[in-house]
Amino acid sequence: MHIYFLSAATVFLFYTIWSQPKARLPHFDETLRELSLGDINFLHTTDTHGWFLGHINQRQYSADWGDFLSFTTRLRDICQARDLDLLLIDTGDRHDGNGLSDLTTPNGLYSSDVFMQQEYDIVTVGNHELYVPAVSELEYKTVVPHYGDRFISTNVEYLNDKGEYVVFGHDRYRYFTTEVKKYNVFALSFMFDFKGGNERVRVTPIETVVKEDWFLDLLEKHTRKPVDLVLVAGHIPISHSWLELYVLHGVLRTFFPDIPIQYFGGHSHIRDFTLLDDRAFALQSGRYCETVGFMSLSNIKGDNVTIDRKYIDFNLQSFLHHTKRSTIEQFNTDEGLQVSEKLTNYSNLLKLDESFGKVPRSYYITGADYYSNDSNSMLRFIENEVLRELEPKICHEDMDPILPPPSNSRIVLINTGSIRYDLYKGDFSRNSQFIVSPFKNKWKVLQNVPARIATRLQAILNKGPYIMENEIDYTIDLKELLSPYQREINSRISSLKLRYGQTTTDDLGSDGDDTIHRPVPQFAVPNVIQSYEYTDQQQPVDVVFYDFIERYVLWALQKACDGDNLLYYSLVEQLTFYNDCEQEFNVGELLKKYSLKHWR
Ligand SMILES: *[C@@H]1O[C@H](CO)[C@@H](O)[C@H](O)[C@H]1NC(C)=O
Numbered sequence: 001m002h003i004y005f006l007s008a009a010t011v012f013l014f015y016t017i018w019s020q021p022k023a024r025l026p027h028f029d030e031t032l033r034e035l036s037l038g039d040i041n042f043l044h045t046t047d048t049h050g051w052f053l054g055h056i057n058q059r060q061y062s063a064d065w066g067d068f069l070s071f072t073t074r075l076r077d078i079c080q081a082r083d084l085d086l087l088l089i090d091t092g093d094r095h096d097g098n099g100l101s102d103l104t105t106p107n108g109l110y111s112s113d114v115f116m117q118q119e120y121d122i123v124t125v126g127n128h129e130l131y132v133p134a135v136s137e138l139e140y141k142t143v144v145p146h147y148g149d150r151f152i153s154t155n156v157e158y159l160n161d162k163g164e165y166v167v168f169g170h171d172r173y174r175y176f177t178t179e180v181k182k183y184n185v186f187a188l189s190f191m192f193d194f195k196g197g198n199e200r201v202r203v204t205p206i207e208t209v210v211k212e213d214w215f216l217d218l219l220e221k222h223t224r225k226p227v228d229l230v231l232v233a234g235h236i237p238i239s240h241s242w243l244e245l246y247v248l249h250g251v252l253r254t255f256f257p258d259i260p261i262q263y264f265g266g267h268s269h270i271r272d273f274t275l276l277d278d279r280a281f282a283l284q285s286g287r288y289c290e291t292v293g294f295m296s297l298s299n300i301k302g303d304n305v306t307i308d309r310k311y312i313d314f315n316l317q318s319f320l321h322h323t324k325r326s327t328i329e330q331f332n333t334d335e336g337l338q339v340s341e342k343l344t345n346y347s348n349l350l351k352l353d354e355s356f357g358k359v360p361r362s363y364y365i366t367g368a369d370y371y372s373n374d375s376n377s378m379l380r381f382i383e384n385e386v387l388r389e390l391e392p393k394i395c396h397e398d399m400d401p402i403l404p405p406p407s408n409s410r411i412v413l414i415n416t417g418s419i420r421y422d423l424y425k426g427d428f429s430r431n432s433q434f435i436v437s438p439f440k441n442k443w444k445v446l447q448n449v450p451a452r453i454a455t456r457l458q459a460i461l462n463k464g465p466y467i468m469e470n471e472i473d474y475t476i477d478l479k480e481l482l483s484p485y486q487r488e489i490n491s492r493i494s495s496l497k498l499r500y501g502q503t504t505t506d507d508l509g510s511d512g513d514d515t516i517h518r519p520v521p522q523f524a525v526p527n528v529i530q531s532y533e534y535t536d537q538q539q540p541v542d543v544v545f546y547d548f549i550e551r552y553v554l555w556a557l558q559k560a561c562d563g564d565n566l567l568y569y570s571l572v573e574q575l576t577f578y579n580d581c582e583q584e585f586n587v588g589e590l591l592k593k594y595s596l597k598h599w600r
């Protein structure tokens with residue numbers, strides 16, 4: 001392994017020529033692992049969720065989409081000089097989770113324009129392109145024609161203005177020849193079995209597609225053509241436990257028993273690499289512009305394919321290092337700078353930088369221990385400080401605001417799934433608000449709940465099933481992250497002097513991350529958290545909660561009532577809105593209110 005350090009002089013140069021005032025630079029002294037280029041190389045992005053501006057308050061992921069553009073240009077030049085191919089793949093979920101995508105109508109108006117500056121070879125949709133009809137329409141009418149035959153989808157369809165279902169893409173597949181090595185590639189693209197799409201989209205599950213005649217004919221037809229590589233760009237997790245992928249793989253192998261198959265996955269927001277068999281490889285490249293996945297294959301026509309995979313941290317040190325540039329001037333391209341400028345323009349239009357205060361220190365969701373009341377725990381901070389900012393108010397309903405007896409205590413309950421991202425030291429901006437909690441829920445209240453019952457709800461809910469946020473998010477299984485193998489690696493690495501960052505263990509071992517880090521600690525988080533403001537512990541309590549978790553709260557209430565159905569029904573009878581002004585009072589807005597008061 002070749003370890004590479006930038007000299008102190010180079011570091012100084014970076015600081016002096018870098019002029020964007022808000023931009024943060026990475027640490028330029030991290031130890032990096034090298035990429036092994038192969039005959040055919042891939043860069044993969046997935047689940048970007050609109051993070052094209054980069055992570056302003058996290059140096060490790062501080063590059064923007066313009067830097068990414070320069071990176072791909074420079075790497076393509078290197079590959080071409082060495083007679084190697086480079087292909088770019090994106091596997092969807094470009095919306096929801098960042099102000100850049102979520103503050104426009106329709107959502108994605110500006111962010112898609114930024115995304116499309118990148119020249120992908122294969123692009124497909126994720127489930128976040130399928131929730132809202134206007135978003136699907138923008139995607140179908142703008143992004144699909146932009147990429148033409150490079151935008152494919154094998155199992156997602158769109159209901160066009162003539163009322164016909166058409167492929168959500170240029171075609172169901174792409175058959176093409178690579179520029180340099182002239183490999184014949186047969187590319188397909190699959191969405192996992194997603195049922196939450198809007199009325200203008202239709203997803204046919206893999207299990208069904210693989211039995212349909214048109215699909216079997218398509219595969220059969222390609223067995224009669226020269227194919228050197230089968231490529232599957234999926235919005236689907238690649239973990240060994242995701243059975244759909246294995247159903248697909250089994251069918252592909254019956255038609256292409258010996259041809260290498262390269263899968264790219266997504267949706268579960270993790271870095272991962274799996275081997276499906278000795279000639280079938282799958283890479284998944286994280287989330288939120290934290291990661292560019294790298295994959296290389298060599299000797300694909302021989303009986304001994306050699307491979308490499310790396311998870312590249314989305315920052316300038318990694319980008320410069322892997323393209324062998326020692327100054328930012330050598331690295332930047334005109335097109336890249338142009339995209340960075342476009343981003344700045346959009347950010348200004350949306351006032352994303354507008355600061356509502358300075359976060360004095362970082363708060364972590366799973367990186368700090370909630371159960372030991374760690375003062376770095378984001379969830380404790382929200383319980384103790386932020387939820388108290390909620391006030392009763394009615395915007396939509398034809399009713400008076402709730403004015404509970406002033407002597408009542410109050411509990412405000414939310415599911416932790418509604419908190420999306422850590423809060424980092426630095427500006428708390430309009431964008432931070434979206435990043436931390438983009439969900440717009442209303443608040444409901446159960447009034448005058450006897451204290452002995454109200455105070456049991458949280459514990460009951462935390463013993464219950466995990467509450468998924470709007471069924472949108474796939475939740476990472478913490479147990480899986482903390483496998484004994486991972487723990488052993490963690491303890492071995494933590495003895496070195498390294499910064500915290502991602503440390504991935506996959507089917508090839510634990511040398512996939514390009515930057516060598518100590519693992520971020522991962523603590524268990526509860527299902528729900530609550531603030532508890534009490535006047536007197538004997539007084540009745542108003543239990544306020546996000547309407548999204550209503551059925552869970554009522555379930556817990558019934559348990560807490562312990563067979564006293566009369567009490568349960570009398571409480572439920574009075575269930576009503578507490579605050580239905582979701583634009584003004586969701587958790588992101590409560591944080592903003594807190595910031596304006598305490599962090600300015
Ligand atoms: C596979 O190829 C690599 C490099 O091309 C070589 O070092 C290795 O010995 C080969 N293995 C087999 C089993 O042929």
Ligand SMILES: *[C@@H]1O[C@H](CO)[C@@H](O)[C@H](O)[C@H]1NC(C)=O
Nearest residue numbers: 338339340341342343344345
């Ligand atoms: C950004 O905005 C400035 C000022 O309006 C304009 O001159 C420039 O062309 C814009 N840049 C891009 C890349 O859109």
Ligand SMILES: *[C@@H]1O[C@H](CO)[C@@H](O)[C@H](O)[C@H]1NC(C)=O
Nearest residue numbers: 371372373374375376380384
């Ligand atoms: C947690 O710590 C905060 C102060 O950091 C304190 O106000 C609160 O009462 C503590 N809660 C528990 C449950 O220990």
Ligand SMILES: [Zn+2]
Nearest residue numbers: 047093267269
């Ligand atoms: Zn996603």
Ligand SMILES: [Zn+2]
Nearest residue numbers: 093126127267
């Ligand atoms: Zn997804």
